[in-house]
Amino acid sequence: MQARTSRIRPGLDDKILTGWNGLLIKGLADAAIVFKEERFSKLATNCASFIKSKAWNNGVLHRTYKNGQTRLYGYLEDYAATIDGLIKLYEASFNREWLDFGYLLSEQVMNEFFDQEERLFYYTSSKGEKLIARKKEVFDNVIPSTNSMMAHNLHKLGLYFENNDYLTLAEEMTARLKSLILTEPDYLTNWAMMAGQLAKPTAEIAIVGPGAFELAAALKQTYLPNKVVAASETETDALPMLAGKKVVNEKTTIYVCYNRACQRPVGTIKEALSLVV
Numbered sequence: 001m002q003a004r005t006s007r008i009r010p011g012l013d014d015k016i017l018t019g020w021n022g023l024l025i026k027g028l029a030d031a032a033i034v035f036k037e038e039r040f041s042k043l044a045t046n047c048a049s050f051i052k053s054k055a056w057n058n059g060v061l062h063r064t065y066k067n068g069q070t071r072l073y074g075y076l077e078d079y080a081a082t083i084d085g086l087i088k089l090y091e092a093s094f095n096r097e098w099l100d101f102g103y104l105l106s107e108q109v110m111n112e113f114f115d116q117e118e119r120l121f122y123y124t125s126s127k128g129e130k131l132i133a134r135k136k137e138v139f140d141n142v143i144p145s146t147n148s149m150m151a152h153n154l155h156k157l158g159l160y161f162e163n164n165d166y167l168t169l170a171e172e173m174t175a176r177l178k179s180l181i182l183t184e185p186d187y188l189t190n191w192a193m194m195a196g197q198l199a200k201p202t203a204e205i206a207i208v209g210p211g212a213f214e215l216a217a218a219l220k221q222t223y224l225p226n227k228v229v230a231a232s233e234t235e236t237d238a239l240p241m242l243a244g245k246k247v248v249n250e251k252t253t254i255y256v257c258y259n260r261a262c263q264r265p266v267g268t269i270k271e272a273l274s275l276v277v
Helices: 018-035 038-055 076-093 096-112 146-160 164-176 178-183 189-198 212-219 269-275
Strands: 060-066 069-073 203-208 227-232 253-258
Touching (some): 018 038, 018 060, 038 076, 076 096, 076 146, 096 146, 146 164, 146 189, 164 189, 178 189, 203 212, 253 269
Antiparallel strands (some): 203 253
């Protein structure tokens, strides 16, 4: 230690990476749901607020932040991981701000990263640094591939916002990778998960009424991998998935729907779970 202190210290890389923080938001939100720990939800919210206020400016999600400065036009990893985290944060808090922000970012991804011919996303934006070639990332590495993350994002956002273009694209992207998923599953696990979810319709669970958040928290204690949940304490939430969902008999009401066709509304978690196929 004494000898080492006499040497020049190596450089310290302490910049903040947007994509990695998107992954962190999802992990914290998942922990908040599973362990019912409000502190995890607050940490995820603080992280999302930081990205929205610091890394996002002038309509651009930047790659890095340090000492009050943002650098580099965000890569697909930054957008995809952040959107993924924001969706999970909504599922933990039901704060529309995060779902709306995720949808805004997804629209930007569609405008600046999408290849109309291959129906997949480039890793770099059309407005970012011009490189010799624009690659596409489809194989999972130390984190899931960015295209597979976007397929998951589009599927969920498509259900929440009733966006058929998103839903169709998520299916098209997964179908393009079908042969690779079957032959190289070790490197396409996230795609395989997407294919599994698309094998049958996703449960769309909408909860409205004064006890909506409590019922949603209780519902989430049952592991249902192929579902999206939206909750509101009022009947006036503008989220398309909640549109037309009314409180029945002045009690908090749960709607279980598939492909926007809802089964009879119920009032308990047990009844709702019996309708999930």
